[in-house]
Amino acid sequence: MRMLLVEDDPVLGQAVRDQSAADGHSVDWVKGVGDAQAAILSAPFELVLLDLMLPDGRGLDFLKARRAAGDVTPVIVLTARDQISDRIAALDAGADDYLVKPFDLFELSARIRAVGRRYAGNPNPLVVVADLEIDLAARSIRRAGRAVQLTRREWSLFEAFVQRPSQLMSKPQLEERLYSFDAEVESNTIEVYIGRLRRKLGAHIIETVRGMGYRLGAPEAHV
Amino acid sequence: MRMLLVEDDPVLGQAVRDQSAADGHSVDWVKGVGDAQAAILSAPFELVLLDLMLPDGRGLDFLKARRAAGDVTPVIVLTARDQISDRIAALDAGADDYLVKPFDLFELSARIRAVGRRYAGNPNPLVVVADLEIDLAARSIRRAGRAVQLTRREWSLFEAFVQRPSQLMSKPQLEERLYSFDAEVESNTIEVYIGRLRRKLGAHIIETVRGMGYRLGAPEAHV
DNA sequence: CGGAAACTGACAGCAAACTGAAAGATCGGC
DNA sequence: GCCGATCTTTCAGTTTGCTGTCAGTTTCCG
Numbered sequence: 321m322r323m324l325l326v327e328d329d330p331v332l333g334q335a336v337r338d339q340s341a342a343d344g345h346s347v348d349w350v351k352g353v354g355d356a357q358a359a360i361l362s363a364p365f366e367l368v369l370l371d372l373m374l375p376d377g378r379g380l381d382f383l384k385a386r387r388a389a390g391d392v393t394p395v396i397v398l399t400a401r402d403q404i405s406d407r408i409a410a411l412d413a414g415a416d417d418y419l420v421k422p423f424d425l426f427e428l429s430a431r432i433r434a435v436g437r438r439y440a441g442n443p444n445p446l447v448v449v450a451d452l453e454i455d456l457a458a459r460s461i462r463r464a465g466r467a468v469q470l471t472r473r474e475w476s477l478f479e480a481f482v483q484r485p486s487q488l489m490s491k492p493q494l495e496e497r498l499y500s501f502d503a504e505v506e507s508n509t510i511e512v513y514i515g516r517l518r519r520k521l522g523a524h525i526i527e528t529v530r531g532m533g534y535r536l537g538a539p540e541a542h543v
Numbered sequence: 544m545r546m547l548l549v550e551d552d553p554v555l556g557q558a559v560r561d562q563s564a565a566d567g568h569s570v571d572w573v574k575g576v577g578d579a580q581a582a583i584l585s586a587p588f589e590l591v592l593l594d595l596m597l598p599d600g601r602g603l604d605f606l607k608a609r610r611a612a613g614d615v616t617p618v619i620v621l622t623a624r625d626q627i628s629d630r631i632a633a634l635d636a637g638a639d640d641y642l643v644k645p646f647d648l649f650e651l652s653a654r655i656r657a658v659g660r661r662y663a664g665n666p667n668p669l670v671v672v673a674d675l676e677i678d679l680a681a682r683s684i685r686r687a688g689r690a691v692q693l694t695r696r697e698w699s700l701f702e703a704f705v706q707r708p709s710q711l712m713s714k715p716q717l718e719e720r721l722y723s724f725d726a727e728v729e730s731n732t733i734e735v736y737i738g739r740l741r742r743k744l745g746a747h748i749i750e751t752v753r754g755m756g757y758r759l760g761a762p763e764a765h766v
Numbered sequence: 767c768g769g770a771a772a773c774t775g776a777c778a779g780c781a782a783a784c785t786g787a788a789a790g791a792t793c794g795g796c
Numbered sequence: 797g798c799c800g801a802t803c804t805t806t807c808a809g810t811t812t813g814c815t816g817t818c819a820g821t822t823t824c825c826g
Contacts, residue, residue: 411657417640430631434639471803486690488682493544496656507806511783530782530814531695532682694814730817734772741773753771753824 321432324365325349326356326379327398332421336369339425343432353382360386365393367435369428372399372410380413387414392456394435398423447482449537452521454482461521468520473498477513481526481536490533544568544655545680547588549579549605550621551597555644559592562648563655576605583609588616589680590658595622595633603636610637617658621646670705673760675744677705684744691743696721700736704749704759713756 323340327333328351337347348365350356359365372379383395397415410418417431447454453462459475461468470478480489480497494510514526514534526534546563550556551574560570571588573579575597582588595602606618620638622629633641640654670677676685682698684691693701703712703720714733721732737749737757749757 411653416657424627427627427630430634434634473804484681486678486681486683508783509805512785512805515784527692528783529682529692529694530812532698535681535683696815731772732816735774735816738773751772 321345321366322364323347323367323369323432324356324359325369326351326353326382327369327371328352328373329371332398335425336428339429340432343429345432353379356382360391360393367432368393368395370395370397370415372397380409383410383415384413396428396431396435447485449482449485450522450525452525456482463521470517470520473513474517474520477510478517478521481534485536488529488533488535493533544589546570546590546592546655547579547582548572548592549574549576549597549602550592550594551575552594555621558648559651562652568655576602579605583614583616590655591616591618593618593620593638595620595624595629603632606633606636606638619651619654619658670708672705672708673745673748675748679705686744693740693743696736697740697743700733701740701744704757708759711752711756711758716756 321344323345325333325336325340325347327336327349333349333351337349340347348359348363350359356368356370360368370379370383379397379399383397386393386395394416395414396417396419397410398419398421399410400421416435419428419431447456451464452468455461456479459479461470461478476498477494480494481487491510498509498513514528517526525537527537528534546568548556548559548563548570550559550572556572556574560572563570568590571582573582579591579593583591593602593606602620602622606620609616609618617639618637619640619642620633621642621644622633623644625643630641639658642651642654670679674687675691678684679702684693684701699721700717703717717733721736737751740749748760750760751757
């Protein structure tokens, strides 16, 4: 597996590199966020090992930026911080797993195996619904060939439907998606956003199931 | 999300159930491996929360058995053991994540969300009855390939039949399901809804047993 | 054939959902 | 830092269609 290791500690970095090499992976090792950006642009990786505490910037911001750019490469976060809020922040920023230093190298191997298993053979899907072409990885939508721009909330909501087509989504479920567990909404935000999505994507795309929730019209194809 | 919680500690179990309910998930709670086997065979789940230390057997063996049987339902392991070798064993047995007790309920929420994100796109198991394909998790039904829309009450009633195929359901039983305990109906509501279901799903799907109740025609397969 | 049980179509009431507008929050450029 | 633009949330008024009920009819079985 082609992996990118972002880690400024030379001892730990070397150890991880050696262990992964022994597991049969090829590892590119950079020391900071800047180098990581460059490395990712120059070649694709199948997995990123990301230290959150880096000299030249915040690793979490790097992760968020990659996800915002539509990059779905699995990321395992390595960090010395073990506050629960840190873990939640990392997972919600799009991390696939979370390892607290000092960790055992064999455990790292196990986690890498798990991630690899998870992502085996998973190319970018293109979902087609009615006259929409949705690229989940790139976070882009075309309606009858024309690009449609969604705001952050709109996308976050719509993504929920596309990820599980024809799955009924209750309003609490959708709220949970927009507002991670803590925040409370005391109004009809979901209804408002459903309305906006319908205006942008077509009225028939999301159907209401009164008293239960909403669901995406059946998709036509998975390419 | 439809989740199965396998946990023998009543306090922790209740806490997890409450938190997950607040997150909008529906939780079936069993206390041991035996019940878990039965639950999984009777209805599909989208996620399993598995305690490794159970009175009636080793949770890890249960997990291995499910994976060996080809079950890919995501599993989050909950345990008091925190040896690194335990973690590796759990992950290699096919666990998707690993939480050490005592854990924060909010972290559990975050992990559940992460797993949900990760596995979006996997098809749900289907129950097939005559020309109907029923996806209990997605709350969707296809009749001869075409999507059929049920209202809240209609679904609630029909679900009762699908969950216990070929079992006779008396009218009082069904009323209790629709109107949990308190509210009383003083009319032929059940008959009306049976009629509506028949019109939407096909006349022969639900058969009348005069004086006794109703029953679903035997399902053909579990896919 | 008679009576009970089940079925059906119609309908009013009401909670759920929709919509447009406006206030509040966020982010960028200068 | 200030301002403008855009996105987000709230609110109130309107619309929608599900739900439970009833009356009339049909079916079943002794």
